Each structure stands twice: as C-alpha cells, then as structure tokens.
Amino acid sequence: DIQMTQSPSSLSASVGDRVTITCQASQDISNYLNWYQQKPGKAPKLLIYDASNLETGVPSRFSGSGSGTDFTFTISSLQPEDIATYYCQQYDNLRLTFGGGTKVEIK
Amino acid sequence: EVQLVQSGAEVKKPGESLKISCKGSGYSFTSYWIGWVRQMPGKGLEWMGIIYPGDSDTRYSPSFQGQVTISADKSISTAYLQWSSLKASDTAMYYCARPRSDTSKEVAFDIWGQGTMVTVSS
Numbered sequence: 001d002i003q004m005t006q007s008p009s010s011l012s013a014s015v016g017d018r019v020t021i022t023c024q025a026s027q028d029i030s031n032y033l034n035w036y037q038q039k040p041g042k043a044p045k046l047l048i049y050d051a052s053n054l055e056t057g058v059p060s061r062f063s064g065s066g067s068g069t070d071f072t073f074t075i076s077s078l079q080p081e082d083i084a085t086y087y088c089q090q091y092d093n094l095r096l097t098f099g100g101g102t103k104v105e106i107k
Numbered sequence: 108e109v110q111l112v113q114s115g116a117e118v119k120k121p122g123e124s125l126k127i128s129c130k131g132s133g134y135s136f137t138s139y140w141i142g143w144v145r146q147m148p149g150k151g152l153e154w155m156g157i158i159y160p161g162d163s164d165t166r167y168s169p170s171f172q173g174q175v176t177i178s179a180d181k182s183i184s185t186a187y188l189q190w191s192s193l194k195a196s197d198t199a200m201y202y203c204a205r206p207r208s209d210t211s212k213e214v215a216f217d218i219w220g221q222g223t224m225v226t227v228s229s
Binding site for chain 2: 001032034036038043044045046049050055085087089091094095096097098099100101
C-alpha cells in the first residue's frame with residue numbers, strides 16, 4: 001500500500017506568516033492528493049482536491065501544489081482561525097491513505 | 108441539503124457486537140461511494156474502507172480487512188459499519204464521508220457525517 005509521509009508533525013507560527021506543509025508518497029500518485037483541515041471536536045473539512053484545486057468556499061490563502069510523489073500545502077498568511085490539524089490524503093484505485101497530520105499553532 | 112447523519116454514541120463491552128449507521132440525504136445515495144474513517148483518541152485519521160451502495164462493491168484497507176464489515180441498504184439510503192466482537196482498541200470516533208465526485212476516479216471527501224463515538228470498556 002501507498003504510504004504518505006507528512007511533515008512537520010507540528011509547527012508554531014505567527015499571525016500573517018506563510019506556512020508550508022509537505023507530503024511525500026511512497027510511489028507515484030499523479031495528482032491524486034487532497035488536503036483537509038480538522039478543528040478539535042469537528043469532522044475534517046476538504047480544502048484542496050486533486051493536489052491544487054481549491055474547494056468551493058475555501059479562502060484563497062490556502063493552496064496546494066505538486067505531482068508524482070511530492071506535494072506541498074501552503075497557507076499564505078496564517079490567521080487565528082486556521083489553528084487546526086491538517087491532513088493529506090491520497091487515493092489510488094480506491095485504496096486511500098492519510099498522512100499523519102500537522103498540528104498548526106499560533107506562536 | 109446534502110448530508111450524512113450518523114447514529115449516536117455507543118458504550119459497549121469487549122466481545123460485544125455493534126453496527127453503526129450513516130444515513131445519506133439530499134442526493135442520489137446509490138451514485139456515490141461512502142467511506143469510513145477511524146480516529147482514535149488524540150490520533151490521526153485512518154481510512155477503513157469504502158462501499159458503492161449502487162451495487163455494494165466494497166474495498167477495505169488491509170489494516171481493517173477481516174476486522175469490520177461495511178454494508179449498505181440502498182432502500183433506506185444507509186451505510187453501516189459493524190463489528191462482531193469488539194476490543195478495547197476499537198474505542199474511537201468513526202466518521203462516514205462522501206466524495207465530491209460520483210466517479211471512482213476521484214475520492215475527495217467533501218461531505219462528512221458528524222461522527223459516532225464508540226467506547227469499548229469492561
């Protein structure tokens with residue numbers, strides 16, 4: 001099965017900072033990569049699908065890029081409401097895997 | 108409104124059986140896959156499996172194959188996750204989720220249930 005290595009596992013940044021999270025797949029997954037945000041006590045929320053497509057209603061400060069095995073998720077200007085855990089997720093022929101998650105905190 | 112509504116929290120003893128549910132509404136239930144995701148306390152998301160209610164085609168994560176059974180009753184637009192013999196390590200929040208696309212080519216979950224907390228304790 002495809003393994004997803006997400007890093008860092010946690011980060012602390014100031015409001016307005018640019019935040020970057022990476023996800024590496026154990027084999028080529030083309031652009032079959034999604035990003036989710038999960039706040040405590042809530043279900044995950046889809047932010048980015050197919051590596052770089054912004055889900056409807058999601059603020060444009062969120063973006064994604066990459067293909068093949070290396071992917072990046074970026075928050076261009078961190079806001080207080082962005083405090084959450086972020087997960088990547090790959091889908092390859094209906095076999096899914098989530099990354100380990102990145103907890104984002106305010107410094 | 109498209110939504111998934113899950114059954115309520117459960118408290119069970121080790122060795123007991125359990126079936127939790129996920130009812131879809133506001134869309135064609137038979138046209139979209141439904142996935143199940145586990146989240147153990149304080150831990151990350153784990154994909155368990157996925158079912159296509161239209162024909163009950165089901166795929167499991169190797170980690171959960173043989174440990175749980177995923178099913179669906181399209182007549183009542185409901186998917187299920189069941190255990191025959193629960194263990195303490197099954198204590199977790201369980202989410203059902205629906206992809207944004209009705210094809211199997213893209214599995215990005217944009218609709219999520221509210222989650223069902225399962226607690227297994229003697």
